Amino acid sequence: MPDLIESYSISRRDVLVAAALGGGAVAFGYCGSALALADAVAPTGDTELYNWVVIAADNSVTLRIAQMEMGQGAITAMAQLLAEELEADWAGIRTEFISIATHRRRNKVYGRTRTAASLGVKLSEQLLRTAGAQIRMMLVTAAAARFGVPAVELVARDSAIHHPTTGRKLLYAELAGDAARVPPPDPATLRLKAPQDWKLVGKPLARLDVPAKTDGSAIYGIDVSLPGMKHAAIAMSPVVGGKLASHDAEAVLAQPGVHAVVPVGEDAIAVIADDWWQARTALDAMPIEWRGGAYASLSSETILADLRMGLQAEPDIVLRDDGDVGEAMPKAANHLEAEYFVPYLDHAPLEPMNATALVTDDRFEVWVPTQVPETALSVAAETLGMDPNSGEVHPTLMGGGFGRRQSSDFVRQAAQIAKAIPGTAVKLLWSREDTTRHGPLRPVALSRFRAALDRKGTVAAWSHRIAAHSTSPVDSTYGADSLLYAVPNMRVELAVREPVIQAAPMRGVAFAMNCFVTQSFVDELAVTAGADAYAFQRALLDPAKAADYVPPSVFPDFDGLTPDVRAARLRAVLDEAADKAGWSEPLAAGRGRGIAVNEEGTSYFAAVVEVTLDGAGWFKIDRVIVAADPGFLVNPDMATAQVEGSVAFGLTSAIYGEITVRDGAVVQSNFDDYRMLRLDEMPDVEVHWVLNREVWGGVGEPATAAVIPALTNAIANAGGPRIRSLPIMNHRIERRVL
């Protein structure tokens, strides 16, 4: 293998030597180096079959995983989908992340590696089930030749091909060599199993990554260890858009362990040392001056004032204009107006940002926890001015992603820093403060609603103007213009203001913004109409009257489903949530219930939240009920865990989530001033599945959005204030004086 970076041609086992004091650690995930630039060749005795599968001599089956693992269970879900048609013995399954260099060289055979938007399963299931079936047929063909019988007489089961009539069998390991020479069959000639025949898909199998996550042996990006590796800490301009003005490297170069001080681009500077503590300590001791830049006077107040101007100006884009709002509005009996605000949010995955890079004259390698490994590779190549084909990215486990790791800012920095000491690997680790202050953020937005109710209390007209920082629907309008409500006159507009802080999609993306505002406003309309919130919502979701409107660009899209079908599915989960919550049962004074729905692509979610006001300015969440229809489930227990986690994530955003800006800089810095929901605040969560078994959806996001308005609606229902700006912690939760 002439292409290896010589001194780094280490095996995974070497990576673990560092864990000398550990108790029998086993690596999980692909974090070793450096089959770097050779193709991903299976070790001797192992046979690769059609890119996806490696069969070992002991008949274990390694499945290559092309979706990144950030905790959502991608490794296990992808393995279940691939192993299902492969008829692999689940007990002998191993997994490894794909090689990104190999993926590139093989014309992207592994499909979409970007891992986001709850789309992993939806966009992979056909590819993986088909590949599994193709490889099974390659093994069957090889066995047919060996047995001298027609392929139709053979049965694949538990990593072996059986010939039932003669009782003979051959293990996959015995067939792999022959099978590797069989051309993969045309997918059109294969028939995939019907859902009722699945043995792995749809089953609550134990996650493959859990054992290593209970004994400290799971390797995240922050844990990558390479021979001779150095550590880097970084300081970035506190002010958005600011630049490094001056620094005094001499002041710290003599400190123990310090190797180099490296300016990183125009707005950051790093210290490289033997370990991270030394690097961080030296960096903190180094005199650094920054030049403010254009945004030095930016604050949350100026941003809000600018968004408000957006509400007053002419809209830049009319997203939807059904009927004639201008004519219908004045005619109606009753009107309601409300303005809602959602703040900036930081994703705050628990593992701070990091990346490890190794650069030589003509090669580079990056080890990184990322949702976008291919982008990470191109960003590194571009930063280094090198050919992308001379690089490799090793994805690691992520200590959370939530959209933050769709950006490759830290990869760019790691490449720049490692370039300063060629031939030596450098691990760049951001502090928590860096991570809170320098992330691209879930953007702010302001919404103004106006609606008209006719005499019967039905919604005659609905107007929603959003002021946001982006025309990209994922950051601004998802969930606002796709409403299925039976409202004859509906107008949704967007005013785009100049963005100041870089945006990054966060779990639930703009759905989490617009679900809060639309579902709150529907609840306010119900109250105004004197109607029950659930009954009011249900009437609006009438399939027979669903608005015949489909947003021009939606991703995830609706898979061609018509509005009546979508409305029926959304109403079905609404009904299920209300039913399971015992919606019609009365609650004691000071208690309240709220309900909300969220349609994300082909996933349909409804949430009910119950709260009790504590009489002292705050509240307690008694329970959360979620009903969900994502079409199918690969692994019901993992899916339930995703919903439980979504609820915690959404409640954190609802109650505490707020990044503010002062003098051009993010104010919050760490978990003391950017709070997370904690265990003693976690309510019981009940998850109820209603599966249409027709179209695949996702489970990792939609509850994040739905739980927020369900909570604020519950607070209002309990007699508390109507929360029109998040987070709730900025409000005093007292009973309104009636």
Add this chain to the structure above:
Amino acid sequence: MTATTQDRTVVLTVNGEKVSLTAPGDMPLLWVLRDRLGLTGTKYGCGIGACGACTVHVDGAPTLACQTSVKAIAGAHVTTIEGLSPDRGHPLQRAWVAEQVPQCGYCQSGQIMRAAALLARNPEPSRGEIAKEMRANICRCGTYLRIVRAIERAARDA
């Protein structure tokens, strides 16, 4: 922060093995474990004692390794997640698998170590006692319900 304090030699017992190391006296145990001893199971989440990801046992007590300088614990016995059991056999580790607690898993070493110290002190904690103790540890993935279930299971099975 000013320049690092003087290096000094500190002897610790880590997961049953005696370790002698030379490090700046104010260097937090967290970074000694991770970068000098290669024990990366103990995680860095906040560095200010606010998240619990770095929880280890020092002489049996749950301790935030990011807030503990090595010189302050010279001579102490430190147990990290890697040393909790030789074979993932601690009742909590088994319960963590049975309840399928981890998602990203990043917080889980700290969660398990705090829970282990709790059970050592109080083998049958009430739900309220579990909540009070475990609120020190953040799980951004929101695995809290399963953490409670796993602690209760381990208490039952121990």
